[in-house]
Amino acid sequence: MVDVRQASLGEAINRKYPESVVLIVTQDPDGITNVMPAGWSMFTSGEPLMLAISVGVSRHTHTNLERSDELVIAFPSPVQVDDLVFCRSHSGAEVDKLAESSLEPIPASEVTPPLLRKATACFECRKGPALHTGDHTIFANEVLATHVSKTYAERVKNLGREYGDGPERFNTL
């Protein structure tokens, strides 16, 4: 029993790394695309396939999802790390992230927001039920169509705070 000790939230949470990262692709009513990296996502149903994300209530992506039922969730590949870091440190309320980054949108088949060309995998989704949880909202989304890259098979992860806050924090394993 002596080998377990009570710990601060931060210290206990730190043991979660490496953590998944997704890129959430949404659009505002004017058709401007936003891309938000998010560490909090999980599959949540097998039949139908559903993929849940947790989005801070103050985020521009949250506003977009209050006004739209469609989104794309992408698993970023290593060549998208610099864009991921850029999208992480800017808000879509102020910056047109696709215009300012090298992310390349390509048309999706079932939804209006685009796929991201060099992503390892893209999931076209229709927004389903939502749940308010503290300072974030869980959006549970039904997967309508799936795509993979022919070139990039590996997905980057968030390696943790000890790696800083720049590109070196995100890599494959």
Place this chain on the structure above:
Amino acid sequence: MVDVRQASLGEAINRKYPESVVLIVTQDPDGITNVMPAGWSMFTSGEPLMLAISVGVSRHTHTNLERSDELVIAFPSPVQVDDLVFCRSHSGAEVDKLAESSLEPIPASEVTPPLLRKATACFECRKGPALHTGDHTIFANEVLATHVSKTYAERVKNLGREYGDGPERFNTL
């Protein structure tokens, strides 16, 4: 555009690995503890700290969570892999998993279900709001207390289907 192709759900999902694994510790009304490994979990609020899990509606853990507001969510360490595989392939409706495995319960500070002694980190939780999503339910849980192992700092991950379904599928990175 030629380097993206539509893929089956399974092929696209396969690009999620390595995936997190948690051990969900619950109790039935008779005080019998159940331990269920789950791949679908995510933090979902920073203030208060909340940790969400997605549990299949047919699972014994689902039944326990319908009748109890308390649970422990543990990050398993490498020395718990054999127990993780055991818990994964048996139902708490039929087997007393603590009695049949080498998992060692120790008292929690705020909830009735126990901590697991050799886990990398344990989160004592009070069940919060739930959301039905297809064949699973998302339970969003408020973290009441956190503990870490003094000995085991690394958390095992699910490396993916190509590693089979036994202990070799679960390792640190």
